[in-house]
Amino acid sequence: MNSKVTGGIKPKHQRLVLLLIALVALIGAGLLAAYALSNQASYFYVPADLAKAPPEQGRAIRLGGMVEKGSLKTRADGVTIDFIVGDGKARIPVRYTGITPDLFVEGSGVVAEGRMEGNTFVADNLLAKHDENYVPRQMGEMTAEQAKQVVAETQ
Amino acid sequence: MHGFANPARFLRLARWMMPLLLVSGLLLSMGAVLYGALIVPPDRLMGDTVRILFIHVPSAWLGMAGWSTIAIASLVELVWRHPLAAIAGRAAAVPGATFTAICLITGSIWARPTWGTWWVWDGRLTSFLVLLFLYFGYIALSGAAQRDMAGGGGGSRITAIFGLVGAINIPIINRSVVWWNSLHQPPSITAGKSAIDGTFLWPLLIAALGFSLVFGGVVLARMRTLLADIQAEARLRRKAMA
Numbered sequence A: 001m002n003s004k005v006t007g008g009i010k011p012k013h014q015r016l017v018l019l020l021i022a023l024v025a026l027i028g029a030g031l032l033a034a035y036a037l038s039n040q041a042s043y044f045y046v047p048a049d050l051a052k053a054p055p056e057q058g059r060a061i062r063l064g065g066m067v068e069k070g071s072l073k074t075r076a077d078g079v080t081i082d083f084i085v086g087d088g089k090a091r092i093p094v095r096y097t098g099i100t101p102d103l104f105v106e107g108s109g110v111v112a113e114g115r116m117e118g119n120t121f122v123a124d125n126l127l128a129k130h131d132e133n134y135v136p137r138q139m140g141e142m143t144a145e146q147a148k149q150v151v152a153e154t155q
Numbered sequence B: 001m002h003g004f005a006n007p008a009r010f011l012r013l014a015r016w017m018m019p020l021l022l023v024s025g026l027l028l029s030m031g032a033v034l035y036g037a038l039i040v041p042p043d044r045l046m047g048d049t050v051r052i053l054f055i056h057v058p059s060a061w062l063g064m065a066g067w068s069t070i071a072i073a074s075l076v077e078l079v080w081r082h083p084l085a086a087i088a089g090r091a092a093a094v095p096g097a098t099f100t101a102i103c104l105i106t107g108s109i110w111a112r113p114t115w116g117t118w119w120v121w122d123g124r125l126t127s128f129l130v131l132l133f134l135y136f137g138y139i140a141l142s143g144a145a146q147r148d149m150a151g152g153g154g155g156s157r158i159t160a161i162f163g164l165v166g167a168i169n170i171p172i173i174n175r176s177v178v179w180w181n182s183l184h185q186p187p188s189i190t191a192g193k194s195a196i197d198g199t200f201l202w203p204l205l206i207a208a209l210g211f212s213l214v215f216g217g218v219v220l221a222r223m224r225t226l227l228a229d230i231q232a233e234a235r236l237r238r239k240a241m242a
Helices: A011-037 A047-052 A144-153 B007-038 B048-080 B083-115 B123-149 B155-166 B169-179 B198-241
Strands: A061-067 A080-086 A091-097 A109-117 A120-129
Touching (some): A011 B155, A061 A120, A091 A109, B007 B083, B048 B155, B048 B169, B083 B155, B083 B198, B123 B155
Antiparallel strands (some): A061 A109, A080 A091, A109 A120
16 A cells, blocks of 8 residues: 655545545535425424415315314214324314224324314324333323423424 | 454454353344234233334344444544455344344334335335435455455545445434434333333333344344354455465
């Protein structure tokens, strides 16, 4: 290997400095790209987004938030459900016909795929969102602290 | 300066470290995974599917740790030209890719009953799939570099640059659930705090330790194999010259 020392700087240190500059530039570019993506890369809108900038009627979008406690109602046909998705800032009524995932319950997170029809979100598909809490069944209900975290997560 | 530049010294260390890491790692991970599969109580919402946690999460950590190993090895190779660094990076690629694949497969199986879908293109899932493809690219590139080495080419350096550039995906995976709305939940374990109950957390941490030891053992085993390959090739070449 060529170990000639040029101008008092060892080649090793020159390489280290060059590489560090390249790394800083790379990380900067990555962060800029991620920042620019921040809206496009989101998997769903929260109710506050839809309230602020109402989407086109009939355009396919995803809506995510918490299923409001006490809002879940089954219609007479037995397969159509109505519920309200909220994020603490806005509330959107949702209608869905079909089988719901196991984790779909009042007070937990949901992502609905569908479109706005009038003021109602008509969902073609429901995905249940799990929160970051893992609690054994014996402990029963969530603690107040965890419940607060769940709400904070969707905001 | 380079304590381990001479592979003989490294090989002496690896010879007894490798079986130690593999045996202790396999015992710990099997114990923790079995404990998780049979003894841990069901989750409040997910029920029995929570048992996948003890394979899925350690695999995810190791998949990311694998690329971090590649990135550090690449840096050491490029700056200090340490002869073992290139070999370490190459040795970490296949086990890293394996853990990444295990994480994606178990995650998909877990998603079906909990979320109601096998796959979604949200930030976390997509960036983790990209990690798997990066591993494939790295493995292909390092294979080509190895063939190139006989001709004295700079292929190994290109592999190292790819290893460094690919590392940008690691913070993106980590932050994907924070920056963007995603179906995947935000991190359960953040600096000093855990939203995972102790009943689940302890077997999870032991499984993660076990998986890490297995990873270390496999990397050492593969480094020994790669070194033996290089030695055998050099010997053949000397014989051909004589």
